[in-house]
Amino acid sequence: MTALLDASSVTVRFGGLTAVDHANLRVDRGQIVGLIGPNGAGKTTFLSAISGFVKYKGDITLDGGSIAGLEPNAIARRGLVRTFQIVQPLSNLTVLENVMVGAYAHLGTLQRKEAEERAMETIEFTGLAEVAGRLAGQLTLAGRKRLEVARALALKPKVLLLDEVIAGLNPAETEKAVGLIGSIRDRGVSVVMVEHVMRAIMSLSDRIIVLHYGRKIAEGSPSDIVNNEEAVRAYLGESHAAS
Ligand SMILES: Nc1ncnc2c1ncn2[C@@H]1O[C@H](COP(=O)(O)OP(=O)(O)OP(=O)(O)O)[C@@H](O)[C@H]1O
Numbered sequence: 001m002t003a004l005l006d007a008s009s010v011t012v013r014f015g016g017l018t019a020v021d022h023a024n025l026r027v028d029r030g031q032i033v034g035l036i037g038p039n040g041a042g043k044t045t046f047l048s049a050i051s052g053f054v055k056y057k058g059d060i061t062l063d064g065g066s067i068a069g070l071e072p073n074a075i076a077r078r079g080l081v082r083t084f085q086i087v088q089p090l091s092n093l094t095v096l097e098n099v100m101v102g103a104y105a106h107l108g109t110l111q112r113k114e115a116e117e118r119a120m121e122t123i124e125f126t127g128l129a130e131v132a133g134r135l136a137g138q139l140t141l142a143g144r145k146r147l148e149v150a151r152a153l154a155l156k157p158k159v160l161l162l163d164e165v166i167a168g169l170n171p172a173e174t175e176k177a178v179g180l181i182g183s184i185r186d187r188g189v190s191v192v193m194v195e196h197v198m199r200a201i202m203s204l205s206d207r208i209i210v211l212h213y214g215r216k217i218a219e220g221s222p223s224d225i226v227n228n229e230e231a232v233r234a235y236l237g238e239s240h241a242a243s
């Protein structure tokens with residue numbers, strides 16, 4: 001069976017630095033794939049390549065069709081959307097306006113009424129209804145991260161790439177975010193999540209990929225990864241020590 005998302009031998013170079021080095025990633029329908037690795041391993045850059053934000057070498061297909069070389073908006077229209085590690089809400093617009101702008105900007109043909117309906121539905125789904133009229137700049141970090149997810153979901157993706165939407169949240173907020181990601185998957189959206197919060201990644205992921213210096217050094221189920229010596233040495237050991 002063809003994978004929903006299939007990134008094959010993706011390489012990204014910044015000058016002399018190879019940030020992503022012949023990395024592969026495959027996501028099937030209804031799956032959550034976790035992408036982990038130490039700071040600077042190339043996780044964000046890999047997501048940026050898949051979503052069209054940086055140039056790369058390699059092949060990437062979505063639903064059987066190549067998306068290599070397409071612009072982010074074109075990739076979003078095909079059904080793949082990412083969030084940003086550094087959240088970028090429009091601070092002087094309301095939460096509702098932020099979600100609507102996202103939908104408009106990426107899906108040029110959307111009618112206002114449809115954009116508003118989608119935005120409201122997404123806002124309710126992501127638990128932002130109570131703050132829909134508030135300025136985005138006034139939200140807590142947890143609220144801004146939720147908004148980042150809502151803006152992406154309003155584009156109705158088949159595949160959602162999440163870049164550290166849990167990092168920095170307190171335990172109660174983390175639990176809610178884990179619940180939200182699980183319900184996104186339950187709606188049939190496939191998810192690739194980059195995250196340093198191990199409890200979250202271990203509980204949600206069907207499969208985990210470990211990047212180190214841009215290379216994939218391990219891949220498997222959460223229990224495979226905690227039992228993989230190279231992966232633990234590269235990453236899990238230091239992260240467990242830190243959290
Ligand atoms: N636009 C850029 N220009 C030059 N180098 C970059 C650029 N973006 C990232 N890098 C470098 O590429 C490498 C991978 O960075 P990346 O941000 O993808 O890592 P990461 O795994 O997401 O790390 P973190 O866990 O800290 O978010 C790092 O060495 C980084 O300094």
Ligand SMILES: [Mg+2]
Pocket residue numbers: 043044045085
């Ligand atoms: Mg990153």
